[in-house]
Amino acid sequence: MRIALDAMGGDHAPGATVAGALAASDSGIEITLVGDEGVIQEEIADLAVGGLPPSCTIHHASEIVEMEDSPGAVLRRKRDSSLRVAFELVKAGQADAVVTMGNSGAALAAGIFVGSRLDGVLRPAITAIMPSAEAPVVLLDVGANVDCKAEHLLQFALMGAAFAQVGLRRAEPRVGLLSNGAEAEKGTDLTRAAAALLAAEDTLDYIGFVEPGDVFAGRADVVVTDGWTGNILLKTAEATSRQMVTLVREAAGSGIVARTGGLLLRPALRRVLGRVDAAEVGGALLLGVDAVTVIGHGGAESRAVANAIRTAARLVEDGLLDGLRSALAGGALTESMRGVRGG
């Protein structure tokens, strides 16, 4: 079991990625840090941990995919980028999964063109694990495919359900289709066409249209939508949460009484908000390519990087790719997962 970590991807790389790798390496996971060897060695020296542990190695790659690079850049130029080389390692059988905190569009491109799609996959999807009051909810697509057809949404549903079984241990995941109302006549032409396909798919526990509020209430395990809508939903939820946290902080800074209240409330607030902290979950996934791929948040700190590495290792161990293959091959979704459910 070896994770190829894009050590140069993300706003806080390579500091956060190197520290995250060191934190995750104690759990017996082998990690290959892909990136500029000199820079990574410097980072390790700065951390003063006495060198890399035996479970970690460095694989040199000279280039970096920036957040603002177009997906094509990773393919046509920057052929020796840490992100691309991480996928090359999986292709060469030298790693089992890719973890990156970098550019998700570039990760999608590299996943498809360096590796390949899983058999029968029309469109890989970027899959967010949304914190909800109850338990995490799988939301896809959140950005890989801005324009979708109903068949794409059906595949997202199958892949999302397979991931919920393997990754979140939901025996029979409830699948909802994001809409602007619960009634069957709501939605766009796309959602109504997809609803017909999902309802006809025996291997899915399709529960119908769900609204954004249902996502956070945990009324479904998997919520399916096109990459445009999912991206807007994800970014709106992030922006609203950020705004609310800012407002609570502002309140707690306004005068001595409020400040005292804030100090007393803080430990409980931290604990409760930790439940909806994306850093705990470890990020998004790229589903539909032949490499387990975890895409963390660009702003991830070392804790989130370590969690992303652990998530990737667990998904490899639990056979995510086999689960996806069997779900996409049609039927027997639950059957194939029986071993996992016992685990």
Place this chain on the structure above:
Amino acid sequence: MRIALDAMGGDHAPGATVAGALAASDSGIEITLVGDEGVIQEEIADLAVGGLPPSCTIHHASEIVEMEDSPGAVLRRKRDSSLRVAFELVKAGQADAVVTMGNSGAALAAGIFVGSRLDGVLRPAITAIMPSAEAPVVLLDVGANVDCKAEHLLQFALMGAAFAQVGLRRAEPRVGLLSNGAEAEKGTDLTRAAAALLAAEDTLDYIGFVEPGDVFAGRADVVVTDGWTGNILLKTAEATSRQMVTLVREAAGSGIVARTGGLLLRPALRRVLGRVDAAEVGGALLLGVDAVTVIGHGGAESRAVANAIRTAARLVEDGLLDGLRSALAGGALTESMRGVRGG
């Protein structure tokens, strides 16, 4: 100046609507409460205020549009519904604006078919006033038009800008187009086509693509999108806010220390959260029909109803319909608003 209030619309009607009307009536606004006269009279008796003030009258209407009624119901059946009759009063010149806390789809249908569209309007839009950290932001469409063309989005931009000038006193409103990234190649076919139209419109201060985070940061005064995407954004923001408030409450209820902290922090928190409270603003608007129409939140309490009535009265006084007409007639948007800006 007379407001036709749909006294039967909303989750807490007629209690909240009657109390809201009484609260707003002291500001010199004449209010016609439209709905079942007997029920409204009972409500007034319950409030023990000694009857209606002289500025309020009741106009009987025997039927009620429920939240789950289809928009068509208000037109084909329920011809004597309080919502529909409110629009009839404006058409007959007996009222200047409609205020409802009811079914927004039905309000849209009634606005279009009882009244009519403003000259040249292709599609009226439901327009939300989004609380943001800086100042309220105009977001449209949030649900009237699920499938849109680029020309519709251009009209939404013109109407939204006119409303921002009249309703929010923004002299030169910055108009952004909602997208999944700031770069020009982002977005859907629709957003890219709309971007070209908005950029070519001299009367608009078009600032390009904006992301959901920009809405809450107040980077634009008006954010334009189709009714599907706007509805998902609005509902996601509401659901996320609700979840955050629930989590803060939960934290403040977990043990004696946190409880004490919560009590000390509460006054400051209320004050700060009040800034992003939709009830303060008074709801959404229906733009593009020939009646000033304020659509409050279904769950509105009396304070929100009173604010919605005051908002409607102010928009009539400030000449919203004339502002919209001149914006849609092309050009001279800023010119026509000059009087208002001084006000």
